Amino acid sequence: MNKEINVLFLDDEENILFALSRLLMEESYGIIKTTDPDEAMALIEKHPIKVVVSDQRMPKISGIDFLKNVKQKYPDKMRILLSGYVDFVTAEEAINFGEVYRFLIKPWKTPYLKASIQHAIEQYDLVGSHRALYDASLKKTAELEELNKKLQGMYEIQRSFTSTVSHELRTPLASIKMAIDLVMGGTAGGLNEQQIKFLMKAKDNVDRLNRLINDILDLTKLEAGRMPLKLQMANIHDVIMEVVEIQGAVLKERGIYLKTEFAENVPLVSFDKDRMIQVFSNLITNALKFTDKGGVTIVTVFEEDKSRIKVAVRDTGVGIQPEDLSKLFQKFQQLGDASERKTGGTGLGLAICKEIVIRHGGEIWIESVYGEGSSFNFTIPVVKKTEENV
Ligand SMILES: Nc1ncnc2c1ncn2[C@@H]1O[C@H](COP(=O)(O)OP(=O)(O)O)[C@@H](O)[C@H]1O
Ligand SMILES: [Mg+2]
Secondary structure: OOOOEEEEEEOOOHHHHHHHHHHOOOOOOEEEEEOOHHHHHHHHHHOOOOEEEEEOOOOOOOHHHHHHHHHHHOOOOEEEEEEOOOOHHHHHHHHHOOOOOEEEEOOOOHHHHHHHHHHHHHHHHHHHHHHHHHHHHHHHHHHHHHHHHHHHHHHHHHHHHHHHHHHHHHHHHHHHHHHHHHHHOOOOOOOOHHHHHHHHHHHHHHHHHHHHHHHHHHHHHHHOOOOOOOEEEEOHHHHHHHHHHHHHHHHHHHOOEEEEEOOOOOOOEEEEHHHHHHHHHHHHHHHHHOOOOOEEEEEEEEEHHHOEEEEEEEEOOOOOOHHHHHHOOOOOOOOOOHHHOOOOOOOOHHHHHHHHHHHOOOOEEEEEEOOOEEEEEEEEEOOOOOOOOO
16 A cells, blocks of 8 residues: 655664664555655655654754754644754753654654654644635635625615616606696696596606605615715704694594604704604604504603603504514515505605614614504714714
8 A cells, every 4th residue: 555655754874764664664654764854855845744753963964953944944844853862951942942843762662652653643634624724714705805895896886876877767757747747737738537637647656756766866875875964953843843744734634643742851962954854754654654543643752861862753553563573674665465555655764764863873663563553763862063974
């Protein structure tokens, strides 16, 4: 059987080399021997050597110096010194400075010799496999980084594509809307009831498309951090009242209430008014949309210990099943069958709310009991800043 040559012996005495190779003939590794240190170096280069065993006293170079050279050139080879005379200082130094792995005394005790070489081989293999693992993980990390960069690039392209397309859709849509308005206004002659009905439907859908485009543009900008907040110190109640008044007007015939429960001690906070109106509009529209009896209450609380205002938009509507809660802040998520969906929604509202709240440094979450109602809650931190572009 051809054994792989894993062990090299260097000794200036041929008979020692001979004795050693006879002794280790039966081992699982192959050995190679030489009396010349230069040749030894060449052999290490040539064979898959794992362990180098060297004599100490040789004419050309001392064993320790030779092993130092080996260490410098092949740091992972295991090195064993085999010395005929006991020099404790040399041995101590060699071992403690890591020049050699084991120190054996001549005449050697065969079990020690065998065990030392065996351990050295195992150690070599262990280090090798660790290194291979490490190298593999470095390679994987590099691959992942590369992939990540690619994805980032693709994401950027998709983002700019989305925003360009959305912009481009606006102009033709505006002209469609104008044409519909003109026809409905009688500019092109009188219309019968059915024609008006069809045109109304067209108009509704144009409005819906417009909302969708605006939502997509907003969300793309928010996600890309390209929507600077115009922060100002103001009373959050004023913003809520603005939205409540608008929504209240359309509510009349539905027989449900829309009311507020404001805390009295709520301080002024820093926020972007237009964006906050967007949040409240969506939360309140949603709440009203999914409530058939009872109504909607907007509650504010000043959580002084946490330096934040907590706002809750509560409804007594359909509620949300626990397994659906986490889906709601994702884009284009609308619950229920398509046929059940109330018209007008885009499924982007809550995703936009979440981005806006987070950009303000707040948190947003939902509590809901299916069949009883939901509470959409978020916080606005109370900070002393007056203006900032984030
Ligand atoms: N107050 C609520 N009660 C029950 N379900 C709600 C409520 N608010 C939102 N939802 C659910 O979350 C979905 C996503 O809401 P949103 O992101 O605002 O999109 P949209 O209003 O355009 O459908 C809604 O379609 C609905 O299924
Ligand atoms: Mg909505």
